[in-house]
Amino acid sequence: MSKHHVTTSINGEPVEFLCETQQTMLDTLRDVLGLTGSKEGCASGDCGACTIICDGRIVCSCLMLGVEAEGKSITTIEGIAQGDHLHPVQQKFLEHAALQCGFCTPGFIVAAKALLDENPNPTETEARYWLAGNLCRCTGYDKIIRAVMDTAAEMRGAAAR
Amino acid sequence: MNYVGTDLRVVGTRPVRPDGVDKVTGRAQFGADMVMPGMLWGKVKRSPHAHARIVSIDASKALKLPGVRAVVSAEDFPDILSEEAFVGEGPMNFRDLSRNCMARGKALYEGHAVAAVAAISQAICDEALELIEVKYEVLPYVIDVEAAMADDAPVLHDDLFTANVEPKPTKPSNIAKRVYFNKGNVEAGFKESEVIVEGRYTTEPVHQAYIEPHACLCSYGADGQCTVFSSSQGHFMVRSYVAKLLGIDISNIRATPAEIGGGFGGKTLVYLEPLALALSKKTGRPVKMQMTREEVFRASGPTSGATMEVKLGAKKDGTIVAAKHVLKYQAGAFPGSPIQPGCMCGFAMYDLPNIEVIGYDVVSNRPKVAAYRSPGAPIASFAVECALDDLARKLGIDPIEIREKNGAKTGTKTHYGPTHQNIGYLATLEAAKNSAHWKSPLKPGQGRGIATGFWFNIGGESSAAVHVAEDGTVVAVSGSPDIGGSRASIGMMVAETLQISAEKVRTIVADTASIGFTHVTGGSRVTFATGMAATMAAEKVVDQLKQRAAMIWDITPDAVDWRDGQAFPAGTNVGTFEPLSLAEIALKAARTGGPVTSEVSVNAQGAGPGFGAHICDVEVDKETGQVTIIRYTAVQDVGRAIHPSYVEGQIQGGAAQGIGWALNEEYIYDKDGKMDNPGFLDYRCPVASDLPMIEAILVEVPNPRHPFGARGVGEVPIIPPMAAVGNAIRDAIGLRMTALPMSPPKVRKALDVANGDD
């Protein structure tokens, strides 16, 4: 089977790759590009561990084909921090101990960042429903939601200054 | 040394965990994240039948497919004779484990591995699996536990005879064993009871549902030296099991622990590693394997489903005088359900004069059951705590009061034999009674339930090392894979002992060649046992530091004190010396005798049990049957919280799993014995919008056997939720749900029946 040549942008940088027809964006990120931060939890779009941002929307990369990245702008967990400067949501996850095994964490971080980009002042309910597509089995979500609400407050405060 | 009651500066604080940045940036390497040059992919061919004889396996077509490098099946593994060995987290029969990893002769459940293939890509593996021709003789199957116990049930194993029954049976059975515990005389007890409550309860199998599927990368060298990179709850267990299953020397295997994406007991054994190594041996290349989510559900061990009957007899004043519990647990395809601990835990928090518990371990055509967070106890407590709630209602007694009245305390003799000493059950109930939640009013239509739980917690073998680097910073090495933040607690205990700040200690988990043997991460044992080893190693390092300071000052070691991370002369009569920091001593390590380092291995005893009490408020939508958790509080005695955030996290996570078990999670089978819902869409775990904040209240009565007073905490919190939710539903709509999960269709049906609409 012949591969497809794709040109795209990932985490702000131009990227070219070859992928097979049936390879999902998740497979492509992990096995072709070596970006293993996005995780496979189910490969059917139910757990959110593979969450990426594609042209401004969060998507499950397991539900997208690698070839569909052509011409798009993709953000993965690897692009959330800037060098060794953590994004506020990453910092707050650490402070609030909002992770235990850490497997769902990349998906949550990307999804939470997308939430706060769109809605800087979510209620707890809005945050819970936005993140309902990200499964966590370790934390019961309590500290995750606290971290997200605290991040929102901090980012609003920083924006006001 | 015991530090309980001393002035602690690190223990009890909440520093950022050492592996935290890697995890929030996606850098941490989990089981499927590793690659090796020349790596092949491996996949498993699985039985489509719930029960079948394997007549033949023909891999010739698959082997001809370009890109395919090898196929393995049972003939590539040694045929192991039955060997009981208590390793990992439950009685482990290596013959059964081998046959579970790769079927021999019979496929015993849908999803049972019958062959495996290695090829240059995942896509070619998938194609090759289609080309492997397996001829089956389909056999009748059985899944439900009572159906499997029936005389006419299809028998899974011709050589399985029910143990612990007299006279010895001559006919093979699906009942692997009968378990019996007795205290006093229940018949007499029921005769003198003034009130009796009975109930029949059923639970469905549920999966641990860790978000990370099983994955590994294994390499079998031409000289027989192997490397295994996998996510597991115990890389020493992986090494040991793989050695056994493949017939190789343990020291020829180096197992490196990947970061692990959840286990909860389900990763305390192996599935893929033996297959990957066998494929690697045949191909001479490293082989990477990972399960799909569907494979995780179909072919890795969930916990038992069960059927139970419970009967309680009491006096009108609430004193329970008799309790009887019959429990039947599914073991899956091979014997070994958690029936023993289930039988022991249900009544462990009560002081009752007459108790009889009868249990059955029953095989059936589903995946072999694996450990799941306090295995056996949540199921047993569901029945007991619901029955107790019914009893309290019948007597008009408050549910906390009835538990206090009958609660276990020091001197209570359990029905499984030992007498409780120093336990925190009543303290837990007291804290629940005094909680803001318990005191808060309910809104109309809401219901409140409370339930309690008990788990033993274990100690066991653990190794840890402390190394002082030349600049005085410290590396702490743990033998325990870190699932929930134990690197943090271990590092903190080392820092506390050395009296330095937590940031000066880096904690890592070492591979099997680099640290002493360590038992699995499970049984709520790591902070207790590995923490004990790490603390002892740090104490030995302090002794060494004092000796080195003495040498530098040319005085005797007993004239040196260690305080605040520095050496001080013990008194002015010793001489006038400026304090020496860790860095200053470390700089002179070579001259004063060599590297400053210590490794300690223990077989920790004295773990001490844990108790939990959970309060749950619910609202039931009578139209849809949906139950919403409005408020949830989990009280637990934790001994001493080393890192309170991760202790709270264990409690919140366990509670959430219990809520899922209570309300939605179950294996659904079709008419052919195949699982209908092997995915997260229809196997419905709680999501963020299903739950409120979960308040964790920590009761700290120190465990005298641990240097900082810690008790295991991870498992207890999954025990109370099912009954807490069930009792809350009872309170809200006046109906007792006796079958888990209490999902909307079931609640609706119960409402219909109650209204006479059925």
Add this chain to the structure above:
Amino acid sequence: MPKVVISGTSCQRFTGGKTELEVAATSFRRLVLELEERFPGLGKQVEEGMAVAIDGEIFQDAYSAVLRPESEIVLIPKIGGG
């Protein structure tokens, strides 16, 4: 002489149903050897499948656990976890 109670059912086929025994052993190691002598097969069953609760405290895989005549000594099924 320490008294040992055997809890559960897994040992009954070795002891013919007896659940309470007087033993001379003062350590778990000695107990296992003594039980094996008196009831062949029982020592192995106890060593591999049972833990010993001494005055309520559970010792598992610990040869050196001390058995005193005045202690409550109960052999219970081994405990695992998840």
